[in-house]
Amino acid sequence: MMKLYGLGPTRSLRALWALRELDAEFEFVPVNLMAGENRHPDFLRLNPAGKLPVLVDGDLVLTESAAIVMYLAEKLGGKGLMPRDLTERAQAYRWSMFAVTELEQPLWRIARHTFLYSEEERLPDDIALARKDFTAMASILDRHMAGREFIVGDDMTIADCVTAYVLDWGDEEGLLDGCPNLETYIERMYARPKAPQRIAEAMASLQADA
Numbered sequence: 001m002m003k004l005y006g007l008g009p010t011r012s013l014r015a016l017w018a019l020r021e022l023d024a025e026f027e028f029v030p031v032n033l034m035a036g037e038n039r040h041p042d043f044l045r046l047n048p049a050g051k052l053p054v055l056v057d058g059d060l061v062l063t064e065s066a067a068i069v070m071y072l073a074e075k076l077g078g079k080g081l082m083p084r085d086l087t088e089r090a091q092a093y094r095w096s097m098f099a100v101t102e103l104e105q106p107l108w109r110i111a112r113h114t115f116l117y118s119e120e121e122r123l124p125d126d127i128a129l130a131r132k133d134f135t136a137m138a139s140i141l142d143r144h145m146a147g148r149e150f151i152v153g154d155d156m157t158i159a160d161c162v163t164a165y166v167l168d169w170g171d172e173e174g175l176l177d178g179c180p181n182l183e184t185y186i187e188r189m190y191a192r193p194k195a196p197q198r199i200a201e202a203m204a205s206l207q208a209d210a
């Protein structure tokens, strides 16, 4: 059975979303980042970068949340998420890349300069720039979403799995105020019966378990 190594409010939510939408059988293996379990030699053998999520499927050990979503959609093809039409598939790749490079990177910079780097390393000015970068790119997607239910075509695709999570993250940062289409899009996506927890909810359950 496939194993997903992850933890509540992390990018493992993306992989979890794809597994659930595709009705895949899998075991969820929690990795406690706060306890440093991601630095244990056994985990580093799976991902030398010490990051979550990791998917293990037989001999395949796959890192990178977006790649995991794409792999699952290919592997369980026929169950959805990967458009059959080449042009639509190209658009699904395009928007997935847009999410990880244009939307996620500024959010990552905000996280790094807010709490991940040591206090001496943090650059408050970069937070302001990153907020501006995110907002500019989010407005591009907001315009694209006018009149659309999903990012590509008429059904949920990999692009939605990869992007809805990052928009929820942007929403946590209060950066979606000027993007009404994206606000309704994430509400709609997370109302799906197989959607994973939202970041705030996953964070709250993690704190309750601690």
Ligand SMILES: N[C@@H](CCC(=O)N[C@@H](CS)C(=O)NCC(=O)O)C(=O)O
Binding pocket: 009, 010, 011, 012, 033, 038, 050, 051, 052, 053, 063, 064, 065, 066
């Ligand atoms: N590009 C990677 C990023 C993975 C990543 O940074 N994961 C975070 C949690 S969201 C992590 O495991 N951080 C632990 C660390 O960096 O020590 C992906 O999308 O999978």
